[in-house]
Amino acid sequence: xxxxxxxxxxxxxxxxxxxxxxxxxxxxxxxxxxxxxxxxxxxxxxxxxxxxxxxxxxxxxxxxxxxxxxxxxxxxxxxxxxxxxxxxxxxxxxxxxxxxxxxxxxxxxxxxxxxxxxxxxxxxxxxxxxxxxxxxxxxxxxxxxxxxxxxxxxxxxxxxxxxxxxxxxxxxxxxxxxxxxxxxxxxxxxxxxxxxxxxxxxxxxxxxxxxxxxxxxxxxxxxxxxxxxxxxxxxxxxxxxxxxxxxxxxxxxxxxxxxxxxxxxxxxxxxxxxxxxxxxxxxxxxxxxxxxxxxxxxxxxxxxxxxxxxxxxxxxxxxxxxxxxxxxxxxxxxxxxxxxxxxxxxxxxxxxxxxxxxxxxxxxxxxxxxxxxxxxxxxxxxxxxxxxxxxxxxxxxxxxxxxxxxxxxxxxxxxxxxxxxxxxxxxxxxxxxxxxxxxxxxxxxxxxxxxxxxxxxxxxxxxxxxxxxxxxxxxxxxxxxxxxxxxxxxxxxxxxxxxxxxxxxxxxxxxxxxxxxxxxxxxxxxxxxxxxxxxxxxxxxxxxxxxxxxxxxxxxxxxxxxxxxxxxxxxxxxxxxxxxxxxxxxxxxxxxxxxxxxxxxxxxxxxxxxxxxxxxxxxxxxxxxxxxx
Numbered sequence: 023x024x025x026x027x028x029x030x031x032x033x034x035x036x037x038x039x040x041x042x043x044x045x046x047x048x049x050x051x052x053x054x055x056x057x058x059x060x061x062x063x064x065x066x067x068x069x070x071x072x073x074x075x076x077x078x079x080x081x082x083x084x085x086x087x088x089x090x091x092x093x094x095x096x097x098x099x100x101x102x103x104x105x106x107x108x109x110x111x112x113x114x115x116x117x118x119x120x121x122x123x124x125x126x127x128x129x130x131x132x133x134x135x136x137x138x139x140x141x142x143x144x145x146x147x148x149x150x151x152x153x154x155x156x157x158x159x160x161x162x163x164x165x166x167x168x169x170x171x172x173x174x175x176x177x178x179x180x181x182x183x184x185x186x187x188x189x190x191x192x193x194x195x196x197x198x199x200x201x202x203x204x205x206x207x208x209x210x211x212x213x214x215x216x217x218x219x220x221x222x223x224x225x226x227x228x229x230x231x232x233x234x235x236x237x238x239x240x241x242x243x244x245x246x247x248x249x250x251x252x253x254x255x256x257x258x259x260x261x262x263x264x265x266x267x268x269x270x271x272x273x274x275x276x277x278x279x280x281x282x283x284x285x286x287x288x289x290x291x292x293x294x295x296x297x298x299x300x301x302x303x304x305x306x307x308x309x310x311x312x313x314x315x316x317x318x319x320x321x322x323x324x325x326x327x328x329x330x331x332x333x334x335x336x337x338x339x340x341x342x343x344x345x346x347x348x349x350x351x352x353x354x355x356x357x358x359x360x361x362x363x364x365x366x367x368x369x370x371x372x373x374x375x376x377x378x379x380x381x382x383x384x385x386x387x388x389x390x391x392x393x394x395x396x397x398x399x400x401x402x403x404x405x406x407x408x409x410x411x412x413x414x415x416x417x418x419x420x421x422x423x424x425x426x427x428x429x430x431x432x433x434x435x436x437x438x439x440x441x442x443x444x445x446x447x448x449x450x451x452x453x454x455x456x457x458x459x460x461x462x463x464x465x466x467x468x469x470x471x472x473x474x475x476x477x478x479x480x481x482x483x484x485x486x487x488x489x490x491x492x493x494x495x496x497x498x499x500x501x502x503x504x505x506x507x508x509x510x511x512x513x514x515x516x517x518x519x520x521x522x523x524x525x526x527x528x529x530x531x532x533x534x535x536x537x538x539x540x541x542x543x544x545x546x547x548x549x550x551x552x553x554x555x556x557x558x559x560x561x562x563x564x565x566x567x568x569x570x571x572x573x574x575x576x577x578x579x580x581x582x583x584x585x586x587x588x589x590x591x592x593x594x595x596x597x598x599x600x601x602x603x604x605x606x607x608x609x610x611x612x613x614x615x616x617x618x619x620x621x622x623x624x625x626x627x628x629x630x631x632x633x634x635x636x637x638x639x640x641x642x643x644x645x646x647x648x649x650x651x
Contacts, residue, residue: 048494049443049460053452054468055106056084056399057222057282057440058237058320058391062092063111063200064224065163067395068119069147069156070410075397077109077204081211081219083398092396093411093418101402102468102525105447106218108391109204110237113223113254117200118193122147128195136191143189157410163187164352168230173291175300176229177259187256198251205247212243214448223252225281227259231351232290234261234299236281236316237391238268241453246277260299262308265315280456284320284393286368287328288349291360294368294384296375304375309383318456321365321463321643322390323438324401324409329609329643330366333359338549339565340533340611343641344437344465348429369646370537370545373603377539387459387501387645388607389440401466403638404578406436406618416622420632432633436618437465441642443472443499459501464642467523473500473608474517475647477507483517484592493517500607501645506600513598514649518552520610520642521588528585530555530569530611530639534593538604549609552593555586571614573637578616578624585613605646612640 060067061076075083075092083089086103090096111117121128122144132140150159166181168174176182201223208219222239240247253267261281268279286293297303321328326346335341347357361367365388372384392399396414400407408414408431419431441462442455455461462471472490476497483492497517498504504514522529531554537547551566558567570584595606617638619631630636 048490049445049455050490051444051446052470053105053218053442053444053447055104055108055218055440055442055452056391056438057108057220057239057389058110058224058284058323058393058438059107059397059399060111060224060393060395061109061397062120063117063204064395065112065115065119066160067397067410068123069150069160070395070412071154071156072396072411073120073123075411077207078211080109080397080399081107081207085211085217089398091398091407091411091414093414098398098407100398100400101405104399106220106452107399108220108222108237108239109208110222110224110239111200111204112226113252114187114226114256115190115193116197116223116252116254118190118196119147120200121196122190123151126196128199129190130192130195132191139189140191161352164350165228165230166352167355176232176290176292177299179230182229184256194251201251202248205244209244212449215446218447218449218452220449220452221247225253225255225264227255227261228350229259230290231349231355232292233285233288233350234259234283234292235285236261236264236283237320238264238279238281239453239456240277240279241449242277246275249275250277262298262311265311268315278453279315280318280453281316282318282320282389283316284323284391285325285328286319286363286365287326287346289363290349290358291362294362294371296362296371304379304383306379306381309375309379309381312383313385317387317459318389318461318645319365319386320391320438321388322465323393324434324436325393326435327437327465328363328365330364331359334361334364334367335547340609340639340641344435344638346433346435348433366535366537366547369605370539370547373537373539373605374543374545376603377543385648387456387461388463388643389461390438390463390465391440392438401436401438403436403466403616403618404621409434416625419622432619432631435465439464439466439468441468441471459645460499462500462642462644465640467526467612467640469523469529469610469612469642470521471608471610471642471644472519473644473647474498475502475504475514475606475649476517477509477512477514479515479517479592484519484590489517489519489590498647500647503648503650505650513595516593516595516606516647518593518608519588519590520608522612527580527612527615527640528555528582528587529589530585530613531566532589532591533609533611534606535609536595536604536606538599538602540599540602548597550593553589553591555584569613571637573614573616575620575630575636576624578621580613580615582613601651603651604649606649607646608642608644610642614639
């Protein structure tokens, strides 16, 4: 088998930059962070019992300091601090709920009738918080399912009424104060070389319950960030209008931006569609603009994993990971998975569209992030503090009902880390890594993964001390393009190294996932096991026996008596056809470990969680490398 037991950790942990060519500095350090975290300034976080975890709390937690939990008031602390963080509160009603509760004097004057309506809305909100029914009050802001037939433009559907968002009148002064505090706090906590804070927010478009949310981040500081207020979906629910605003604001202020789609798994078939949201054909211009603004997509987070499902990848035994089948809307409808909801089908679809129009709208890199609304970026299974603040204790996870079809704290996944390869921990270096897509996702553990593709790596490259230098000199890193060449006439090779989280479980296997489109336009995919632990043997279909499971379901403990600490492999595609455009990404699997819900279930004296499995195989996904004929 192809696994090599090497002492790679020290190589991948090396912090200094190295030079592979004269004047060319390349990333040799990986940084772990979260680009998607909500604080008490988000309206839904505040309504769900996060009244105190503000941006300062969020940064102190991320840096590893003890903080007070906003719901249960316990002292809590992240196990492994983050290297960077984006506080990304919802742009819509930014800071408004907090201001209402605090009886802020920043609300402007209204006419008599409008003042009465606002007073009534404020009273209802305060009553809901007093009665601990904030979640129900939050529901009034959610859209209803589409009334129109078919798969039309959801923004113009008759049921897509977002007027409730404006019940408090003009809230610009309130949101401005909140934004200024978010920016100022980010400035105060940014510590170049040690910890990076990036300014950001969430554009929360969700017409008829189709999740089209984007996180917007900027590497620029207060001087530029204080010249604008975040663009919200109450200004437009079309992503093209968000990109237009970003371009205009960039031109006006000099601030730079990128947007990160997330939770495509609940987009009702719109996130990676074959048309634009308005139902127009995708053109080369649209594809180019989309990739300019959205080079990276969030593949995994607390509300589920969006890689693929068994419906679209029936031969993939590790599909259907941490699925989440609950739309964000007012009223329940059955979940229907669409190819436009998931990452792997979208990567294939992008190749197909490129064949037709000459540009790929879905040529994105991959990250994870939490989407926690507690102000605490928690993706550690044994230190998970829920999506909402109230999810944080075992006895308050079932806050809706005991119906298995309802979503609640038991439905959530402790997931989402963004990893970036960069020469230093600064705003500029991390932003540049996002732009070139040299990033990857993990479901929580700090696995260190590096992937290169090239036509001619030297013998022994996978085990070499200068692995990264060889990769950059002779190939392209994750997120890059490998173009055809007349010089070499063999299949491309891939250099892959993966090292376990030093505090976490061993690794089960490393895989390369390939997708391609043939000359007739038919999409294909294949998962290859390229390295694995133990003496297991591939069967005739390339499948491996499952790794052992050491989890004690009574105590929630496991051992590293199975698995392997690291993999290093050079792999060549055995099915390569130089005429077919293709993408390749690596997926690294841990051995089974206890899932967050098992700890809570055992604490309650239950044999297993009311929802979801007891164990989990955590994983990492690298950004793809694309082969271009």
